[in-house]
Amino acid sequence: MSGFASPRAQAEATTSPGYLSGFGNGFETEALPGALPVGRNSPQRCAYGLYAEQLSGSPFTAPRAANQRSWLYRIRPSVRHWGRFEKIDAGWWRTAPCTEVEPPIAPMRWDPIPIPEAKLSFIDGVHSITTAGDAAMQSGMAAHVYLVTRSMQDEAFSNADGEMLFVLQQGGMRFVTEFGVIDAAPAEIVVIPRGVKLRVELRDGPARGYLCETYGSPFTLPERGPIGANCLANPRDFLTPVAAYEDRETPCRLVVKWGGTLWRTDLDHSPFDVVAWHGNYVPYKYDLRRFSPVGPLLFDHADPSIFTTLTAPSEIPGTANVDLVIFPERWMVAEDTFRPPWYHVNIMSEFMGLVFGQYDAKPHGFVPGGFSLHNCMLPHGPDAAAFAAASEAELKPHKLADTLAFMFETRFPQRLTQYAAALPGLQQDYLACWSGLRRHFTPGRR
Numbered sequence: 001m002s003g004f005a006s007p008r009a010q011a012e013a014t015t016s017p018g019y020l021s022g023f024g025n026g027f028e029t030e031a032l033p034g035a036l037p038v039g040r041n042s043p044q045r046c047a048y049g050l051y052a053e054q055l056s057g058s059p060f061t062a063p064r065a066a067n068q069r070s071w072l073y074r075i076r077p078s079v080r081h082w083g084r085f086e087k088i089d090a091g092w093w094r095t096a097p098c099t100e101v102e103p104p105i106a107p108m109r110w111d112p113i114p115i116p117e118a119k120l121s122f123i124d125g126v127h128s129i130t131t132a133g134d135a136a137m138q139s140g141m142a143a144h145v146y147l148v149t150r151s152m153q154d155e156a157f158s159n160a161d162g163e164m165l166f167v168l169q170q171g172g173m174r175f176v177t178e179f180g181v182i183d184a185a186p187a188e189i190v191v192i193p194r195g196v197k198l199r200v201e202l203r204d205g206p207a208r209g210y211l212c213e214t215y216g217s218p219f220t221l222p223e224r225g226p227i228g229a230n231c232l233a234n235p236r237d238f239l240t241p242v243a244a245y246e247d248r249e250t251p252c253r254l255v256v257k258w259g260g261t262l263w264r265t266d267l268d269h270s271p272f273d274v275v276a277w278h279g280n281y282v283p284y285k286y287d288l289r290r291f292s293p294v295g296p297l298l299f300d301h302a303d304p305s306i307f308t309t310l311t312a313p314s315e316i317p318g319t320a321n322v323d324l325v326i327f328p329e330r331w332m333v334a335e336d337t338f339r340p341p342w343y344h345v346n347i348m349s350e351f352m353g354l355v356f357g358q359y360d361a362k363p364h365g366f367v368p369g370g371f372s373l374h375n376c377m378l379p380h381g382p383d384a385a386a387f388a389a390a391s392e393a394e395l396k397p398h399k400l401a402d403t404l405a406f407m408f409e410t411r412f413p414q415r416l417t418q419y420a421a422a423l424p425g426l427q428q429d430y431l432a433c434w435s436g437l438r439r440h441f442t443p444g445r446r
């Protein structure tokens, strides 16, 4: 899987100018001709007086399929972006273990959080809803809602605690990273690996969306098994930015999340100073509408794992630290089948959000920007209205159109944050959506 590309070939090979296509490739890209050493990583002197630096996203000795690192050729090594740090208030950002609230033994659902008037950068705008596992054990995750009303300016952020997966719901955002620039819009996801510096800017007004922070291994593509070599999320639809750098000797504030604490230092230059890089430890974006769903063609409702877009595996096979599962537009064709999700009690815990449209199991009450939590072993399923409609529906082929929901599904029970427990949009009557599910049992009649 070589991503070799000269600057000219890059432009020809990518679907969009400014991006390299593929997942897990050994990419290479340079913003100045000849900035990348040829055939070696650490020449005695790098071109243009750059420093060479390796960024290791996996242990050196990780098996080939999981081995991730990139080589960065930059104006200063990262250690020169490191100053005297002081702790700053983490706002509503929480890190596992976070035991401030005892998790309620109930399915829960929230209305969308309104975007406030106050000026919130991405760093101030992370509002944690759940945390799971333990960041210091490099295991578990957190589900957040971000509310961003101002661009970061002369500021940079990096997260040592985990990889960040953004699901954009409202408002486009520009992610300026050490590897280059990613522009993303609602229905796209953006993944920023652990330790990669970024600056988040708004593109068209305030933004709201979801953020999964995964403390364990990075997200990767799931195996396709008997599905074969195509469909689901196809590697070529993942886009990584080409190198772009700032040569700016002006003040910049760097905030690093490390051990659940936000640390701040002041630099006298921009840390986005990577002129060229190569490797497979990279940020990327993906348009969820490119996902090619595969599903039941004759009868029954398959497990939602058929819609796994990315998986962050744990040490236990098939038991993800966290999966990103999506519920995209698709045709429903199964005969003699209750087509919406079945009723369910699950060892994995399910955080769900809605990017746009309606979700078939919950036609009302679960709205774009809202979210729900169906924790470990807590029963849930279609609400009474969805059950009634699906039980009576004429089973013609039917398109679930204009819809995009998703789930962060983790092996760990999710703890609720104080912030989420106190949100005015927490639906106190969520259980009532199932109260219309009356008994229909008639032992005398089949």
Ligand SMILES: O=C(O)Cc1cc(O)ccc1O
Residues within 6 Å of the ligand: 302, 303, 304, 340, 341, 342, 344, 350, 361, 374, 380, 381, 407
């Ligand atoms: O709505 C949910 O809870 C998610 C979900 C979807 C599905 O199709 C089957 C099971 C399941 O948990």
Ligand SMILES: [Fe+2]
Residues within 6 Å of the ligand: 344, 346, 350, 374, 380
């Ligand atoms: Fe479920």
